[in-house]
Amino acid sequence: QRKQRQLESQNGEAPSEDTAFEKNGCWSVSRRKERTTVIQSASSERLQRLLVIDQKGAPADSMRRAHVLAAISLGIAGVAYSLYQKGESHQRSELAELAALGDRRPVEPRLTGGFAHAPCRVALQPGRLLPRVFCSDVLAATVRANRAVAAAVQALERAAIRTPGDARVLSDLAAAYYVRAHEQDEPRDLVRSLAAAFKARETDTSLPEARFNLALVLERLHLRRLALAEWRAYFSLDRDSSWTQEARAHLDALERPSRSEQWRRELPAFEAAALQGDGDRVQRIVEASPQLAREHVFETVLGSWGDAVAEGRTGATASRLRIASEIGKAILSVNGDAMGLQAVEAIEKVGMDSVRYRELARGHQALRDAMAAYRLLRTGEAAARFAVAREALERGGSPLHLWALCGLARYWAYEGRYDEAVRAYQTVLTGAEQRGFSSLTGWTQWGLLWVAGRQGRPMEVLSRARAMEQAYGRAREDENLGAARLMVGDGLFLLGQDQAGWRYLYQALKALAEFPTVFRRHALLQRAATAARAEGLPEAALVFQNESLRIAEETRDPIRLTETRRARAEILSTLDRPRAALAELDVARRTVGLAPQDATGRKLRADLLWAEAEVSVRLDPRRALESFSQAIEEYGQLKALSSVAYASFGRARAERALGLDDAAKVDLETALRIVEDPATNIREEDLRLSYAESIQDLYDE
Numbered sequence: 001q002r003k004q005r006q007l008e009s010q011n012g013e014a015p016s017e018d019t020a021f022e023k024n025g026c027w028s029v030s031r032r033k034e035r036t037t038v039i040q041s042a043s044s045e046r047l048q049r050l051l052v053i054d055q056k057g058a059p060a061d062s063m064r065r066a067h068v069l070a071a072i073s074l075g076i077a078g079v080a081y082s083l084y085q086k087g088e089s090h091q092r093s094e095l096a097e098l099a100a101l102g103d104r105r106p107v108e109p110r111l112t113g114g115f116a117h118a119p120c121r122v123a124l125q126p127g128r129l130l131p132r133v134f135c136s137d138v139l140a141a142t143v144r145a146n147r148a149v150a151a152a153v154q155a156l157e158r159a160a161i162r163t164p165g166d167a168r169v170l171s172d173l174a175a176a177y178y179v180r181a182h183e184q185d186e187p188r189d190l191v192r193s194l195a196a197a198f199k200a201r202e203t204d205t206s207l208p209e210a211r212f213n214l215a216l217v218l219e220r221l222h223l224r225r226l227a228l229a230e231w232r233a234y235f236s237l238d239r240d241s242s243w244t245q246e247a248r249a250h251l252d253a254l255e256r257p258s259r260s261e262q263w264r265r266e267l268p269a270f271e272a273a274a275l276q277g278d279g280d281r282v283q284r285i286v287e288a289s290p291q292l293a294r295e296h297v298f299e300t301v302l303g304s305w306g307d308a309v310a311e312g313r314t315g316a317t318a319s320r321l322r323i324a325s326e327i328g329k330a331i332l333s334v335n336g337d338a339m340g341l342q343a344v345e346a347i348e349k350v351g352m353d354s355v356r357y358r359e360l361a362r363g364h365q366a367l368r369d370a371m372a373a374y375r376l377l378r379t380g381e382a383a384a385r386f387a388v389a390r391e392a393l394e395r396g397g398s399p400l401h402l403w404a405l406c407g408l409a410r411y412w413a414y415e416g417r418y419d420e421a422v423r424a425y426q427t428v429l430t431g432a433e434q435r436g437f438s439s440l441t442g443w444t445q446w447g448l449l450w451v452a453g454r455q456g457r458p459m460e461v462l463s464r465a466r467a468m469e470q471a472y473g474r475a476r477e478d479e480n481l482g483a484a485r486l487m488v489g490d491g492l493f494l495l496g497q498d499q500a501g502w503r504y505l506y507q508a509l510k511a512l513a514e515f516p517t518v519f520r521r522h523a524l525l526q527r528a529a530t531a532a533r534a535e536g537l538p539e540a541a542l543v544f545q546n547e548s549l550r551i552a553e554e555t556r557d558p559i560r561l562t563e564t565r566r567a568r569a570e571i572l573s574t575l576d577r578p579r580a581a582l583a584e585l586d587v588a589r590r591t592v593g594l595a596p597q598d599a600t601g602r603k604l605r606a607d608l609l610w611a612e613a614e615v616s617v618r619l620d621p622r623r624a625l626e627s628f629s630q631a632i633e634e635y636g637q638l639k640a641l642s643s644v645a646y647a648s649f650g651r652a653r654a655e656r657a658l659g660l661d662d663a664a665k666v667d668l669e670t671a672l673r674i675v676e677d678p679a680t681n682i683r684e685e686d687l688r689l690s691y692a693e694s695i696q697d698l699y700d701e
Helices: 002-011 033-050 062-085 088-101 137-145 148-162 167-184 188-203 208-220 224-234 242-254 259-275 279-288 290-311 314-335 339-350 355-375 379-396 400-414 418-435 438-454 458-475 478-494 498-512 519-534 538-555 558-574 578-592 599-616 621-638 641-657 661-681 685-694 696-700
Strands: 021-023 026-028 121-123 132-134
Touching: 148 167, 167 188, 167 208, 188 208, 188 498, 188 519, 188 538, 208 224, 208 242, 224 242, 224 538, 259 279, 259 290, 259 314, 279 290, 279 314, 290 314, 290 339, 290 355, 290 478, 314 339, 339 355, 339 379, 339 400, 355 379, 355 400, 379 400, 400 418, 400 438, 418 438, 438 458, 438 478, 438 641, 458 478, 478 498, 478 519, 498 519, 519 538, 519 558, 538 558, 558 578, 558 599, 578 599, 599 621, 599 641, 621 641, 641 661, 661 696
Parallel strands: none
Antiparallel strands: 021 026, 121 132
């Protein structure tokens, strides 16, 4: 009421009866006395206990401010606003519920200020990415019906700006983002919640609410290992309470084995069931992961069959073929893809004593070795083995020669032989689609997508990614489907559709959480870090990037380690830690020396030069100019046009810092020509506009 009088005196008039306004984080409801009285009767005792306001209307200290902003904006204020909008018949029953709410927990995250624990109910609903969470019936009925959560976010954002070192404000801001994410079904807000919760935890490691909220959002983002660590750390702050029991329940759920771990445990029984002809059990295991089953047949089983043929172990050849046949039948039953079964039938057709039989054995050995080298990004070695596999399998009449050709096309693309790669991909795609090989169709679309991205065609990237998603959806291959959704998200980010991009990244995070150490999850975490950094959330980016680095360190692969440390250096630079960024790049330079000297290795070295230049622009623009120039030259030779464009923008900054304006003008014009070109091929109006918006910063510069 006092604030209302202040506004009336300032403006010379009273606000209209049906206007609610927000001031310093607290809702004030308009003039109708009877409704004001109704609302005050429910909340005045709590407000008087929590809030002390000085002459200017500011809370007396940051602790009270954080409590009031969270409790009132997320809870009581939302109810008050809703009650104001409703008729008298609804007010009495809801007012009774509000009075009963008291100090009980209003939302799933933990708010500062001493709310008592209460259980929450999580409800998964079709068509939604995030579940609905109900912790209080009165809030469930009102928060979504009004702007309470939006007001809480806005007020807490302002409070965080005014008091950036207040862990309680940051923790409650993380809670508000988390609630808004679930109310609006927008995973993008989870990333904001992660950044705020991380800063709150770093600011005050003894604050239990901050630790609780960080663990909660990490779990919802499917960062399982990190969530486990935070829940365990929470027990050191809260040893025995109802909140602790809830944390333990989260911990128990996260400690169940992932799908890939469960697969490894069941593998011996899986092969035994296949040997015994137990089709029902084989099919149940295949249904859990058709992709792992297919890869086991293509690489492990048929590869070891080739070893047995080469070594003259007749008994082993028969058992390996029987296992491959039973699994192939189950895969055909589960997703309709007959490639594995047809590969076995090609072997059975030629007979054991024929030349083609030995050719098939050699081809399957080579395909296994090629895939192993490909997963480690040893592209030159992989290409040599793919070439052997393609020739031998084609002579033997196996459909897997198409798989080998697809792998060979990947190497040609890495080497910049794009026309040759695209022709091979089109040959494979035609054969795969005609014969219903869904997994091979997805892998081929993936290759065509990569070429389109390297050549700077974002619209084709998106269309290929969607075709890839459809193919892997038909194949029911969850790991590859997660990778496809990453690619769709990446395409949307390229076109400036950031909100939609985050929705796809979230689906990919969920899918690949079941495969925690695969290299595709490493790539996904890298992309999430890049997107978070672009969103202005470097703290969240660092969380994603550190987890990506952990996976890279487990593989001990120099390519992934170099790539991850380069990206981490860029995040550290964004966090205004240039010395730490340069130190990270020094480690990356030592690691890249172990990488192959092929196109992949050359691209990595150019990326390191570019990253070093970006970090050095402010510290040493002349050194930055030299690094930019070396990177641009290498990108040009690799025909990586997008990289040429953005590195040219960076070099223009260094040239301007050195007073070389004419050179900067040339670089800016060159870069603009490259980034403008894709827009001419985008037919959809909304995508063309969002792409233009995504490069607006470049135009502004």
